[in-house]
Amino acid sequence: MxxxxxxxxxxxxxxxxxxxxxxxxxxxxxxxxxxxxxxxxxxxxxxxxxxxxxxxxxxxxxxxxxxxxxxxxxxxxISLSFQIVNIFHRLSVFDNVQAAILSRQRKTFNLFTPAGRLARDETMRIIDAVGLSDRVDAVSSTLAYGDQKVLEIAIALGNDPxxxxxxxxxxxxxxxxxxxTIGLIRRLTREMGxxxxxxxxxxxxxxxxxxxxxxxxxxxxxxxxxxxxxxxxxxxxxxxxxxxx
CATH class of the missing domain: 3.40.50.300 (P-loop containing nucleotide triphosphate hydrolases)
Structure with missing residues (x-):
């Protein structure tokens, strides 16, 4: 590859x-x-x-x-998750992942459809996959450091790498x-190919x-x-x- x-x-x-x-x-x-x-x-x-x-x-x-x-x-x-956490701290977990998906789908300039309706199923699928479904509405800055790192992986997955x-x-x-995180890396390789x-x-x-x-x-x-x-x-x-x- x-x-x-x-x-x-x-x-x-x-x-x-x-x-x-x-x-x-x-x-x-x-x-x-x-x-x-x-x-x-x-x-x-x-x-x-x-x-x-x-x-x-x-x-x-x-x-x-x-x-x-x-x-x-x-x-x-190809998606990169950075060494230093690189997320939108004022947005929710859901909004962070959704933003990555909408960017990939080139829908970030759609001014006439409420963002909450877009890519909801795919966003939730990724959040579930990384184990953050119980924090989906949490503001990202309130997450523990480890969860912020996991969220960044979820954002990278939003690019469908x-x-x-x-x-x-x-x-x-x-x-x-x-x-x-070790378990997550193994699971992503196995379940998401x-x-x-x-x-x-x-x-x-x-x-x-x-x-x-x-x-x-x-x-x-x-x-x-x-x-x-x-x-x-x-x-x-x-x-x-x-x-x-």
Whole structure:
């Protein structure tokens, strides 16, 4: 589904991503790990069009999407949930998810139909899927932090993605919230047929749910493979899993 080859990105001479290589197969859960500053978030922004690469290729379902604007990439089936919560804090849970759906359907400029009537069934289906149906009318700013992160995933689902990218989905969560998010990621893959790419510092989570793991160090890909292969790799142990964390 996604193939990243030799992607590069620098900022004022600093090479944030130098040799980014990644393969994501349809229906898989793939994790990207690495020390702080390894280039994980930059790589995700390159894939989703929030940054333009200096070189290399990013192919999604066979087409090169490198350098396309974010809204074009989103409409082709890739959604990103950000590391820092990015929701409409003054709107309800329902309104947040509905806004994403109406944007995808290009109905945001319909001035003559009350918004509450639009896409109601699909909005509720997504809210039910992520487990927020009991908070559907709650103002988003009143949600617990973990629920706000889940709401952002729901907003991303409103774009009807085939590939869902999650940037540190459990950052700042309690152990209970983390466990619930692990279950949610697994369920979304199974029930909605999603392909999921995520980066995460929680190694227990990564090795528990990822089909494959890609490891970055200083902007470059070290290895990609199943968890047991990655865990046994000497370079990975030195760079991240061992004393280099």
């Amino acid at each position: 996604l193939e990243v080859r030799d992607v590069r990105k620098s900022f004022d001479g600093f090479m944030a991503v130098s040799e980014g290589n990644l393969t994501v197969e349809r229906g898989k859960i793939v994790a990207v790990i690495g020390p702080n500053g390894a280039g994980k978030s930059t790589l995700f922004k390159l894939i989703t069009g929030h940054l333009k690469p200096d070189g290399g290729s990013i192919r999604y379902k066979g087409e090169n999407i490198a350098g396309l604007p974010p809204y074009t990439i989103c409409r082709r089936g 085939e590939l869902l990218i999650l940037d540190e989905p459990t950052a700042g969560m309690s152990p209970e919230e983390t466990a619930a 999603l392909t999921i790419l995520f980066c995460e510092h929680d190694m227990d989570l990564v090795f528990a749910i990822a089909d494959e793991i890609m490891v970055m160090r200083q902007g470059a890909t070290i290895i990609q493979g199943p968890g047991e292969v990655v865990r046994a790799d000497p370079d990975v142990q030195e760079a991240y899993l061992g004393g280099g964390r």
